[in-house]
Ligand SMILES: Cc1ncc(C[n+]2csc(CCOP(=O)(O)OP(=O)(O)O)c2C)c(N)n1
């Protein structure tokens with residue numbers, strides 16, 4: 001961490017919940033971009049955190065935009081910068097999973113198809129947190145939310161594959177529990193022209209119902225159980241991160257229970273009795289994601 005800039009762009013005393021992993025991710029992303037960025041934010045937790053009038057939570061220019069329009073707004077910002085002869089400032093969308101998997105997907109697809117030179121970041125807390133934890137297209141199978149009381153009946157959308165079909169110049173997954181890796185990925189993305197996508201796994205204590213100090217442990221368990229795969233793709237070149245390489249082998253993975261048990265949203269899978277069928281379905285989904293990612297990219 002020593003070589004990271006000391007400058008802070010995510011300011012203290014902002015409106016995030018205690019233990020918010022979004023702030024950890026945002027902090028390290030901004031250190032990598034060193035202030036040469038215009039951030040576009042659709043409606044989500046981040047828009048509340050950074051813009052509670054009359055103060056601001058971010059020390060960079062921010063443009064708040066409509067829920068569905070983040071990537072289209074970014075295309076406009078890039079065009080305005082180009083008109084001024086600026087080709088160095090990163091235009092970065094920072095959107096939740098609701099604003100990406102569901103509501104913003106059309107604008108995202110359009111901007112990628114136009115080859116807009118920008119970085120789209122989806123911080124995935126797997127739920128519409130800001131408005132009361134409603135299920136999103138990124139909510140996992142069997143997770144309890146305020147609109148799926150008995151657990152969600154559909155598995156999460158595998159958005160990385162949808163994005164990959166747009167052939168971005170750069171694509172990666174990241175995780176707030178691995179801040180150095182996250183920092184380095186943003187550094188690399190900064191130096192690449194064209195449409196870029198970083199997908200951040202982001203535990204949310206409020207929506208997932210766990211004690212605030214468990215965020216990093218849950219983030220790491222997601223990787224160690226194979227639930228979240230860490231990888232990077234520069235153009236056509238795919239690389240599994242060393243931290244995920246060993247979990248390619250299912251026998252090396254920790255049981256999925258270790259990841260799920262810490263979260264209140266999955267408590268019904270263990271109490272009053274262990275629901276073996278639903279847990280097996282979640283294990284099967286983990287393998288399904290591995291199979292699809294490896295088959296698509298390697
Ligand atoms: C068109 C539209 N519909 C609904 C809303 C209300 N709204 C604001 S934030 C939000 C949830 C955002 O969820 P997500 O993108 O996952 O981000 P998070 O809140 O989890 O950070 C909703 C539904 C809105 N602002 N605009």
Ligand code: SF4
Nearest residue numbers: 017020045129204206
């Ligand atoms: S609801 Fe979750 S993502 Fe939103 S500010 Fe609170 S901890 Fe962060």
